[in-house]
Amino acid sequence: MDLTFSAEENEFRDELRQWLAENHPGDEPRGDDDTTFEFRKDWQRSLYDGGWAAVQWPQEYGGRDATLMQSAIFFEEVGRTRAPLPANVLGLLLAGPTIMAWGTDEQKERYLTPILSADEIWCQGFSEPEAGSDLASVKTMAKRDGDDWVVTGQKVWTSGAQYAKWCLLVARTDPEAPKHKGLSYFLLDMDQPGVQVRPLVQITGEAEFNELFIEEARIPHENMLGGEGDGWNVALTTLMNERSGLGFFLQIRLRQLLDQLVEEAVRNGKIKDPVIAEAIGEIEARTEVTRLTAYRGLSTIEKYGQPGPEGSLTKWLWSETNQMLVQLAADVVGPEALSADSKWAYELLRARGNTLEGGTTEILKNIIAERVLGLPRK
Template sequence: MDDFRAEIRGWLAANLAGEFAHVRGLGGPGREHESFPERLAWERHLAAAGWTCVGWPVEHGGRGATVEQQVAFHEEYALAGAPARVGHIGENLLGPTIIAFGTQEQRARFLPPIVAAEELWCQGYSEPGAGSDLAAVRTRAERDGDRWLVTGQKVWTSLAREADWCFALCRTEPGSSRHTGLSYLLVPMRQDGVEVRPIVQPTGTSEFNEVFFDRAETAAANVVGEVGDGWRIALATLGFERGVATLGQQVGFRRELSALIELARRTGAIDDPLLRDRLARSWTGLAVMRLNAERIGTSTGPESSISKLVWATWHRELGELAMDVLGAAGLVADGEPYDLNDWQRLFLFSRADTIYAGSNEIQRDIIAERVLGLPREPRR
């Protein structure tokens, strides 16, 4: 393990230099607009050296890294200050789903471009009337000979403007409802039947987008799993999303907390016993978060909801704590017209943490019903 850590640490130190020196620390939630072309070039540089998809099986282009090695990779990557990944949706969500449920033809077509960072992906789940209630999906796909025609709207679609493909949950059985009659389709984004509209957020940036499909085409073979089995495949993808990559995310959380503690020291806010207690609780919560992520590991079962609930709540509370440490100064923009500092952006964007990728309320329901075995809530 020490040798593996030393290998990735040495490679990062040698390569986050020269033409890539300026991408250190760029990107991430609320900052995906930062130097995207340069970060894509970095992603392809990673790929050329074999550092994408490290946890994938060797036969699918990965390194076959153990869970411990994957943890080491994500931690060393974050500790080096490397930029936020631009291919993470394909690598961490779609790729593992195709490996688990796709056909040999789908694996041969879609996995190599993910490994090489040649094709980027976005996720087409949420809709205006089907966010936390994902089973209420209304986007439909109609079979027309050797193709599907997709019509409907998706919303809160991260990186849709940059993506080449979208994996979309669509209703393929007319008249079906809830979890039945859904299919998991792979849809090309760069066609006349797809329109992407950025959503301007309170941060002033536009990570999220609306996506409109108007008889957008995809091949009949681009269904992962069986037609009508989309609900099961979609839930598996959500489980993959909450894997060991979140341990690298926690390195960033640790940096934010350390910087906030230092800010509290500089401003004297740490002398307030209530703020000092909240900072200590935040430090303890981060330690618990790590232990919990290591315990759950690569599980894609309902227990993976625990990790999402824990980190999302912790990070949102860190943003609130940052505003209280700043005090009245946190209410004033740094400059015209709307120049926010890092703490203000953290506060605003972390409000979304408890909503995207499964809201806190839904995670609690999943944990209660599928992990603890409690009775289901009455459906109204």
């Protein structure tokens, strides 16, 4: 991939820089989950009004038809200015691309714009108590009843479900079929009595994810995404977008965090400690490799129209490097980095989940071995 910007790309970057200079909302307020969510929602709304919420999306749904390189510039600039995350991350990274790939014209028309404007928040109902890495084992059942499907089961780790209007739901529609083939993919309206959301408080003190109890919830047949029995393939589209999208998005956050740590090490003189300097050097190299690998993933999308299994490599590199970085922060910042209300303590605790969310490192390594390197299955 050629990383030199064309005149058009430079123009795109300059326009964005100016917009960000005029519209940056400042640092995220420190407060409870709801305050943060509302702040991110306002920020996404402002991005949407400026036409910046998902630059790579088609113009008719509120995007800019941006090239992949322009999208990369967008993420780099947002990272450079330390802008906050938008509220509807799972809508933007997972629901939108999956609906664009598999949805009917009516579904695209109905769902895409409110994802961008953050009017409708999305969550991902894949994992269950007995189906995580082995997603094809999901037990949540959907039975046809006239024009509806009636769904019963339990999901877990459902991030953002407390704010979500819609859920990307994988459920079993044919218990007789082999496990990968008996699944279908639905767009579940969360706003109904059959869906109960119970928060799970994490080690960070936040309740970022939830348990979802689904008891005879109804989904109109028109809310199936893909055909009956296509659930596994539709879910793979979501997962590939999750890994490459998260990888790209998060490598920029990694850079932001590393720059902050280096600033701190320079400020307090720890950078002169050769052990610290060497550790920072290693993280710097890994961060740069992660960035370049994320760009290589863009080339795959350019070639095949969809992210490939290489996204797993970015996600793996990012998660391990981020954990190394937050661990080092305690040595650089000192005991203060471990006090309850410190930003670094939050990062340290939150990072524990990085090697699980969006696919565990072991699973990603299996994918890389089999589908990127072409090694035989064990």
